Amino acid sequence: MQATPLWVFGYGSLIWHPGFPVAEQQIARLHGWHRSFCMLSIHHRGTIEAPGLVLALDARAGAVCDGVAFRVTPGAEDETIVALRERELISSAYLETHQPVTLRDGRTVEAVTFVIDPDHSQYCGGLTLEAQAQRIAPAVGGRGPNREYLFNTAAHIAELGIADADLDWLAARVRDLGANAQR
16 A cells, blocks of 8 residues: 555656546656656557657756656555556566655655666667657657657646756657658
């Protein structure tokens, strides 16, 4: 049985599709990690033959990642953990961790946070933004086009007032690649 309250830190699709009952949510900051398209997606946003890319938290000294901390509705903690593990640990490229995150209201909470395993075969840190765009633009997986994942994440982060220049650049570049492919 999970301790109450259970917090979950979202930095990608969890922001716009948590998939669990939320009692409270706040913009939050995680230190020592950065949001990065550093994980090959062979299930949800690509295939084994043509992998896409999904976001992961990659460790980096001095880095910060702004995202959303969700407090799970009391009584739904156990089912939430099960659902998150089914969703996030599909290929074992993510590691389930507990990280201290600072909420916008100043509180610090421990949050379940999925981070990339840099020793996993799906890890691809260090790709240039252009290489990321070239892989994201055509990729399609079980949950749809990779570009939709990028566009949804970038739009929701912007709506929350979270700045992420890399996501903004990637969204613009992938739109441009799509427009050029249509010509």
